[in-house]
Amino acid sequence: MSTINPNGKEIISVSTELAGKTLTLEVNRVGFRTTASVLVKYGDTVVLGTTQIGSRPVKLDYFPLSVDYEEKMYAAGKISGSRFIKREGRPSDEAILIGRIIDRPIRPLFPKGFRAEVQVVASVLSMDPSFRPDMVAMIAASSALSISGAPFDGPVAGLRVGRVNGEFKAFLSPEEREQSDLDLVVAGIESGVVMVEAGADQVDEEVVIDAIAWAHEAMQPAIALQKELAAKVAKEAMEYELVLPNEAIQTEVDEWTHEKLGTKLHRPYPERNEMVNELRWSFHEEMTTKHGDEYEALHDEYDEAFTMSLHKDVRRGIVESQTRPDGRKLDEIRPLSSEVGILPRTHGSSIFTRGVTQGMNIVTLAPLSYAQIVDTMEVSDGERRYMHHYNAPGYTVGEVRRLGSPGRREIGHGYLAERAVLPVLPTEEEFPYAIRSVTEIMSQNGSTSMAATCSSVLALMDAGVPIKAPVSGIAMGLMMDGETPYVLSDIADAEDFAGDMDFKVTGTAKGITAVQMDMKLHGLPVEVLAQAIRTSTPGRAHILEHMLTTLAAPKPTLSPYAPRIEKIKINPDKIGAVIGKGGEVINKITAETGAMIDIKEDGLITVAAADTKNIEKALDWIRSLTEEPEVGRIYEGKVVTIKDFGAFVNILPGIDGMVHISQLSDSRVENVTDVLSEGQIVKVKLTGIDERGRLSLSVKDAE
Structure with missing residues (x-):
């Protein structure tokens, strides 16, 4: 096979062993016009990672980086289950989350002030069903960036780690994922960890710490392989200018804010926010007077320098006196309050x-048929029985914003809160309801995803959902002063903006249910992350x-407005006996009882109706169709043949x-017709079932 592509370029391929399989990175086979493209193979999974850097200069006050994960149904040999749309369109929530x-480990590895337009796309072309392709996609995205010439301080690799029978393992099979009590994603560079995300079934924090360390060590071959590829094919470093505050301007602003x-x-929020706003207005008024007409062109640069001065002041107070912007100690939690049952008609x-x-959180209960069907490249005919949706309009931060569909942040925050609660939800057999939890953020000043978690747990208990244990969540912050870490409990916006890491931890009294860590530094040692956890x-x-003082346990009864x-459970x-030919039987039950009936493949049948009498009528009907003969039980039956x-x-x-x-009588019976006649209703006792399934009945034992 030729190693030269149709354009006369050599096809370069490098390989290594990663978690028991061969990982291969290949360039120059596809994507000829991209800034950089890498074809990544791992098992039967193939992912194309591409990087495209814009050729035109941009004048923006942020880094226009976009990172997308593309699901292709054909990669799994599937056609979308939607009846109306078969072409891939809007990404699924799962694709957005991946x-x-x-994105999260890649973004902080670019220098501050870099403003070129960069687009990174990871497209799954072939999917090995024995493991998830998302971490292969992360390696593909990083590989393309590493050879693009962009100022990317990578490469990055990631592993999704589980724990099966007490052992950590990456690239778990679907069956192993079901057995695992941990689902941990760790992304890192050679020297440290840059991102952590986890869901866990009330796992001890030391297990999570050990898993992070294990993952960072296990991903090193993928990092080394990307460096090997970059050494062979990397383009020349691109020329760029960083958009940074003018040093003279920053010095002038620092001098103005010094006293x-x-x-x-140091005031509680929102008083501090109001003081900062007033100070900012005073600053701009004085600078306008000082610099005259030329200040209008420099306004944004001076404003950014003012913000930077505020950030430095926040860090200085924490490092020098361990005092936070609102006067709290490093481990102090802001005042808490909570209520339940605030909306009269909700469940x-x-x-x-x-x-x-x-x-504010609102929980709605519905029959299981209202569960969301998940139609993605990875999952076949899956369902989401529990759905957590998160909304945060502009007014929650005092801004005017156009209302629209949820963005990546809203979807991500909702998913984190959903993941935090999933391990404590009752099973379908224990609580046969679909559950929708909606968090309406009313006000923001840091850690709204943890407010969503806590409020959702309270609303679930208010709705009477028998959760296994209540879950709470907290957002933590970190500031590094050289090698010294300062960990902050319950961070607010000012500390988040000025800090080096924010991370969220949720769990019960027994253990952790979810973790999310994002670093602004270029990697942190596992020891620092362990201290933070x-x-x-x-x-x-x-x-x-505090939550338990508001509501100590799930309410024993459901809202009168919730469906009954x-x-x-049937064989x-x-x-088939319940459904009938062409749905004839189940349609008849529904029509005559008014009940809604859902049937699962494992034989679980749920019956919902506003009137409990109609539910019982439908259940009796179903029992009559599906009941299994029980030895020792007395039945009232009809004589059909003599x-x-x-x-x-x-x-x-x-x-x-x-x-x-x-078995007709204790005394001798000469003729059966002396005792029974066809069509007669008689009580009989089931005394036995032979190996061929034949039933033996007794009239005399029933009497």
Whole structure:
């Protein structure tokens, strides 16, 4: 096979072993006009990573980087299950979340002030069904960036790690993922970790710490392979200019703010925010007077320098005196308050307030048929029975914004809160409801995803959902002064903007249910992350204690406005009897009882109706169609056939048993017709079932 592509360029390929399989990076086979493209192969999974750098200069006050993950249904040999749309269009929530996972470790590895337009796309072309392709996509995206000539301080690699039988493992099979009590994504560079995201089934924090360390060590071959590829094919470093505050301007601003910041601004929120706004207006008024007409052109640069001066002041107070902008100690939690049952017609509702951050949560219950069908490249006919949606309009931060569909941030925050609660939800058999939880953020000042978590748990308990244990969440911050870390509990916006890492931890009194860590530094040692996780535990416990004073346990009854649902478990082989030919039977049950009936493949049937009498009527009907004969039970049956040796009695729909003549009476019976007649209703006891499934009945034992 030729190693020269149609354009005369050599096809270069490098390989290594990663977690038991061969990882291969290949360039110059496809994507001839991209800035850089890499074809990544791992098992039967193939992902194309591309980087395109804009050729035109941009004048923006932010870095226009876009990172996308493209699901292709053909990669899994699927056609979309939608009846109306077969072409890939709007990315699924799952694809958006994976795009965020790839974006978060990549973005901080560009220099501050870099403004070129950069687009990174990871497209899954072939998917090995034995493991998820998302971490292969992260390696593909990083590989393309590493050979693009962009000032990217990578490469990055990621692993999704689980724990099966006490052992950590990457690239788990679907069956292993079901067994695992941990689903951890770690992204890192050679020297440290840059992103962590996890869901866990109330796992001890030390297990999470050990898993992070294991993942960072295990991903090193993928990082080394990208460096090997870059050494062979990397383009020349691109020329660029960083958009940074003018040093003279920054010095002038720092001198102006020198006597005006510090302890003078140490006030609780929102009082501090108002003081900062007033100070900012005073600053611009004075600078306008000082610089005259030329200041209008420099306004934004001076404003950015003012913000930078504020950030430096926040860091200085924490490092020098361990005092935070609102006067709190490093481990101090803002004032807490919460309520439940605040909305009269909803099935469950709550408000959770921490400082100025406030989340209202509303829970809605519905039959299982209202679960969301998940139609993605990875999942076949999956369902989301629990859905958490998060909304945060502009007014929550005091801004005018156009209302629209949720963005990546809203989807990500909702997913984090959803993941935090999933491990404690009751099973479908225990609580046969679809559950939708919606967090309406009312006010923001840091850590709204944790407010969403806490408010959703309170609303679930208010709705009477029998969760296994209540979950609380806390957002932590980190500032590094050289090698010294300063960990902050319950961070607010000012500390988040000025800090080096923000991370969220959720869990029960027993253990962790979710983690999300994002670093602004170019990697942190596992030891620092371990300190941050351990420091979060007392704060999380404090918040949980407060929540339990509001509502100590799920309410014993549902809202009168929630649908009533009962369940019955039948033999899966009997499902056809309930449905009937062409749905004839189930349609008849629904029409005559007014109940909504959902049937699962495992034989779980749920019946929902506003009137419990209609539910019971439908259940009795289903029982009559599916009931299994039970030895020792007495039945009221109909004599269908009489023979010389006995009679056949119908005890259940389609199920007959035989009463031998000797079982008709304690005294001798000469003729069966002396005791029974066809069509007679008689009580019989099921005394046995032989190996061929034949039923033996007794009249005398029933009496």
